[in-house]
Amino acid sequence: MQQDELIGTALGNYRILGPLGQGGMARVYKAYQENLEREVAIKVLPPWYAADRNFVERFNLEARLVARLSHPNIVTVHDASEQNGHLYIVMQMIDGGTLKQRIDKLHLQGQAMESSEAVRIFNQLADALTYAHDQGIIHRDIKPVNVLMDRAGRPILSDFGIAKVLASTQMNLTHPGAGVGTPEYMSPEQCQGGPIDNRADIYALGIMLFEAMTGRTPFRGDNYPALAHSHIYEPPPPPHTINPNIPPAIEHIILTALMKNPKQRYQRASDMAEALQRALRMNPPVPGYRMPAGERVIAAPSPGNIPSVITPPPSNFACRNCHHINKAQDRFCTRCGTSMNQCRICGENNPVSNRYCRKCGNRLGNA
Numbered sequence: 001m002q003q004d005e006l007i008g009t010a011l012g013n014y015r016i017l018g019p020l021g022q023g024g025m026a027r028v029y030k031a032y033q034e035n036l037e038r039e040v041a042i043k044v045l046p047p048w049y050a051a052d053r054n055f056v057e058r059f060n061l062e063a064r065l066v067a068r069l070s071h072p073n074i075v076t077v078h079d080a081s082e083q084n085g086h087l088y089i090v091m092q093m094i095d096g097g098t099l100k101q102r103i104d105k106l107h108l109q110g111q112a113m114e115s116s117e118a119v120r121i122f123n124q125l126a127d128a129l130t131y132a133h134d135q136g137i138i139h140r141d142i143k144p145v146n147v148l149m150d151r152a153g154r155p156i157l158s159d160f161g162i163a164k165v166l167a168s169t170q171m172n173l174t175h176p177g178a179g180v181g182t183p184e185y186m187s188p189e190q191c192q193g194g195p196i197d198n199r200a201d202i203y204a205l206g207i208m209l210f211e212a213m214t215g216r217t218p219f220r221g222d223n224y225p226a227l228a229h230s231h232i233y234e235p236p237p238p239p240h241t242i243n244p245n246i247p248p249a250i251e252h253i254i255l256t257a258l259m260k261n262p263k264q265r266y267q268r269a270s271d272m273a274e275a276l277q278r279a280l281r282m283n284p285p286v287p288g289y290r291m292p293a294g295e296r297v298i299a300a301p302s303p304g305n306i307p308s309v310i311t312p313p314p315s316n317f318a319c320r321n322c323h324h325i326n327k328a329q330d331r332f333c334t335r336c337g338t339s340m341n342q343c344r345i346c347g348e349n350n351p352v353s354n355r356y357c358r359k360c361g362n363r364l365g366n367a
């Protein structure tokens with residue numbers, strides 16, 4: 001295997017320690033900032049990009065745009081520069097994995113994300129997008145791998161590498177709908193090369209919520225034309241046909257975000273967040289689908305479809321301390337205050353009906 005020539009070297013004050021990931025245009029490394037004695041992440045572009053002055057202009061625009069954003073759910077940019085032909089951006093180090101890894105972990109366990117965890121994560125992401133949109137910035141590549149998770153389970157939106165200032169079309173830096181994005185998460189207008197606004201990010205957020213609640217994206221295809229055709233012309237499958245435990249209110253939110261016509265979607269990410277909060281109040285958290293041995297499977301599995309089971313949780317639970325009967329959504333006994341379902345790993349107090357910790361995913365004692 002060829003050795004990465006940057007590992008062990010320094011870019012400015014930053015010593016490259018090892019790789020973190022590979023994107024479409026850049027590599028991301030773990031690095032150590034000598035003067036402040038802290039670990040950071042560095043996004044580095046190959047030297048040949050520096051020869052393209054238009055690309056350098058776009059890269060520098062990204063650095064300036066994201067550096068002025070200050071939001072707890074948007075990655076912090078510390079620095080940006082160039083050395084030996086390498087353009088690089090220095091960002092905060094976030095080492096709790098990605099939302100993609102969280103979804104995949106649940107998928108491997110035969111589960112979907114519980115509504116309480118999904119609402120918590122997607123509320124924060126919607127708030128971050130509302131803030132970015134209000135600053136005139138569209139992300140245009142919202143997907144689970146671009147959502148970093150810190151160790152407390154806080155989602156942090158990253159990779160504004162193709163972010164676009166709404167006014168940038170006047171500066172001829174990009175054209176509307178320049179065909180950028182990831183096909184599984186691209187809005188119909190992106191697939192058609194049409195003008196893009198904040199509602200394209202809302203569509204992608206809906207795709208991610210669908211994936212979190214079902215374990216798969218709504219549209220699948222072997223190539224870009226097949227996926228683009230689905231986004232433009234085909235209705236998404238109703239999420240409850242994949243996971244019967246999805247509350248109808250959350251399914252309605254997903255399908256609203258995935259409307260083909262941007263005018264029929266939520267017009268602001270904050271509108272989607274408010275709808276999620278209302279849905280959670282209307283529908284107390286229940287576990288996602290499970291596939292434990294011996295339970296009845298609903299709907300025969302088909303290629304690309306995860307079999308689902310109906311496992312209705314008990315409606316009432318007795319406190320182990322005072323034996324008072326509590327509701328499924330209670331985290332603490334309403335009589336004596338004892339934690340109903342505390343995680344042994346991270347200490348999170350979960351609703352008594354949870355089988356897995358909503359913070360760290362550990363199997364709980366009542367499961």
